[in-house]
Amino acid sequence: MNLNDRLEHVAVLGAGGKMGSGISLLLAREMTLAKLNPENAGRNYQLTLMDVNPDALNGLQAYLEKQGKRFAEKKAEKIAALFPGMDDPTAIAEAFVAAQASILNPVTDLAAVGSSHMVFEAILENLDLKIRVFNQLKEACADTTYFFSNTSSIPIKELDEKVGLGGRIIGFHFYNPPAVQRLVELIIPENIAADLPELSREIGKRLGKIIIPSNDVAGFIGNGHFMRDGLHGIREAQRLSQEMSFIEAVYIVNQVSQDLLLRPMGIFQLIDYVGLDIFQSILKIMAPHFPGEVLHSDLIDILVSKDVKGGQYSDGSQKNGFLKYENGRPVGVYDLVKESYVPFSSGDWQGKADRWIGDKPEGHAPWKALLKAEDRDAQLKSYFAAMSADNGNGATLASAYLKNSREIGELLLNGGVANAAEDVNGVLMNGFFHLYGPINEYA
Numbered sequence: 508m509n510l511n512d513r514l515e516h517v518a519v520l521g522a523g524g525k526m527g528s529g530i531s532l533l534l535a536r537e538m539t540l541a542k543l544n545p546e547n548a549g550r551n552y553q554l555t556l557m558d559v560n561p562d563a564l565n566g567l568q569a570y571l572e573k574q575g576k577r578f579a580e581k582k583a584e585k586i587a588a589l590f591p592g593m594d595d596p597t598a599i600a601e602a603f604v605a606a607q608a609s610i611l612n613p614v615t616d617l618a619a620v621g622s623s624h625m626v627f628e629a630i631l632e633n634l635d636l637k638i639r640v641f642n643q644l645k646e647a648c649a650d651t652t653y654f655f656s657n658t659s660s661i662p663i664k665e666l667d668e669k670v671g672l673g674g675r676i677i678g679f680h681f682y683n684p685p686a687v688q689r690l691v692e693l694i695i696p697e698n699i700a701a702d703l704p705e706l707s708r709e710i711g712k713r714l715g716k717i718i719i720p721s722n723d724v725a726g727f728i729g730n731g732h733f734m735r736d737g738l739h740g741i742r743e744a745q746r747l748s749q750e751m752s753f754i755e756a757v758y759i760v761n762q763v764s765q766d767l768l769l770r771p772m773g774i775f776q777l778i779d780y781v782g783l784d785i786f787q788s789i790l791k792i793m794a795p796h797f798p799g800e801v802l803h804s805d806l807i808d809i810l811v812s813k814d815v816k817g818g819q820y821s822d823g824s825q826k827n828g829f830l831k832y833e834n835g836r837p838v839g840v841y842d843l844v845k846e847s848y849v850p851f852s853s854g855d856w857q858g859k860a861d862r863w864i865g866d867k868p869e870g871h872a873p874w875k876a877l878l879k880a881e882d883r884d885a886q887l888k889s890y891f892a893a894m895s896a897d898n899g900n901g902a903t904l905a906s907a908y909l910k911n912s913r914e915i916g917e918l919l920l921n922g923g924v925a926n927a928a929e930d931v932n933g934v935l936m937n938g939f940f941h942l943y944g945p946i947n948e949y950a
């Protein structure tokens with residue numbers, strides 16, 4: 508079966524979730540465009556949206572309708588040929604949304620997924636749950652169905668072997684939010700159906716994604732770097748908190764990992780964005796695969812046990828974690844002793860922490876400015892040279908951070924997680940919006 512055939516019947520599992528809803532949107536759009544294409548007359552399209560939570564499915568349908576309308580209005584001119592005799596963008600958008608609605612099949616019963624040729628799985632990151640659900644899928648689906656798991660850390664081989672899917676599963680790891688983020692990490696296990704990798708690349712292309720391969724090792728490239736980078740940040744904050752307060756230490760490491768490393772957000776803001784509980788559970792999944800390494804954090808365990816978890820509310824706004832947020836911006840730090848947030852603005856502790864960090868090395872420019880700079884490489888080179896020559900507290904901390912990140916990158920490369928330095932760098936630059944990859948000449 509080629510991709511056009513497979514695209515007729517597709518399912519998303521966990522469709523109402525954070526990732527599932529974005530994946531559903533991408534597939535709904537692509538399948539609707541295919542349905543409207545006269546070349547496909549006679550084909551029947553169905554996108555089965557499966558989730559155990561009916562409320563999430565209701566929300567998903569409203570979301571798909573809104574996004575479908577927005578997409579069609581924006582692209583009205585481009586897609587007008589699919590609607591002969593229509594030129595009014597509003598009418599085109601309405602017709603597109605109606606066509607999209609006609610292919611959607613929201614269900615709470617997994618048996619309804621049975622006729623799908625491709626199943627995109629985006630349920631919770633829990634090995635036992637995924638195994639249970641894949642067992643049900645194996646029963647429900649034909650033995651020609653292909654499975655695309657969005658797992659961010661579980662080796663695909665483990666899922667395949669525990670369920671006995673016979674190579675019909677691949678890791679298709681979207682980044683959050685899937686409709687916006689262009690990166691997909693493609694995890695190709697050793698034993699795989701011959702046409703599945705190429706088919707997956709083709710789907711990636713149809714969905715407008717940048718595909719970067721990662722080998723089938725727990726955590727893959729993205730979390731392989733992020734987890735270790737996050738643990739480094741946590742260790743640095745714990746070390747600094749021997750000589751200053753915990754809130755100052757967290758603030759400093761967050762500032763340095765954003766500002767001085769020229770990243771879009773600091774490490775604690777990123778852990779908050781992902782969720783401390785998710786960070787904890789990914790570490791738990793990865794740890795047994797790396798017995799020589801400490802992939803664990805007592806501090807994360809303590810914070811999660813106090814319900815300090817980060818993550819997002821259903822409207823997308825940021826929940827408090829290491830940091831407290833107002834309108835998406837950090838405004839305070841969680842104090843472990845007081846068990847409450849201390850605002851940046853209370854007293855002079857923020858000023859003291861900023862003075863501890865010191866002036867930024869020469870040639871510093873904000874991440875956003877460098878993102879657009881034509882001579883970005885030259886600027887980065889001269890900035891990092893200035894940073895390495897700077898003995899200030901902040902620059903020293905940042906240099907160690909940069910070196911640690913490079914070591915993680917090399918570990919991924921030499922440990923067989925990535926086949927090429929450019930794949931490691933590509934994941935960090937496309938998935939995490941770093942201006943430079945960890946395997947660089949700056950550290």
Ligand SMILES: NC(=O)c1ccc[n+]([C@@H]2O[C@H](COP(=O)([O-])OP(=O)(O)OC[C@H]3O[C@@H](n4cnc5c(N)ncnc54)[C@H](O)[C@@H]3O)[C@@H](O)[C@H]2O)c1
Nearest residue numbers: 521523524525526558559560629630631632657658659683
């Ligand atoms: N959130 C991220 O940033 C991110 C990024 C990349 C990959 N991922 C991966 O994507 C997957 C989903 O993560 P998420 O953040 O979207 O989770 P989520 O909690 O937002 O969504 C999970 C969805 O699965 C549904 N669900 C639970 N059990 C189910 C079952 N038995 N059958 C069908 N649906 C079920 C839930 O109702 C929920 O709607 C995980 O494997 C995660 O590791 C997440």
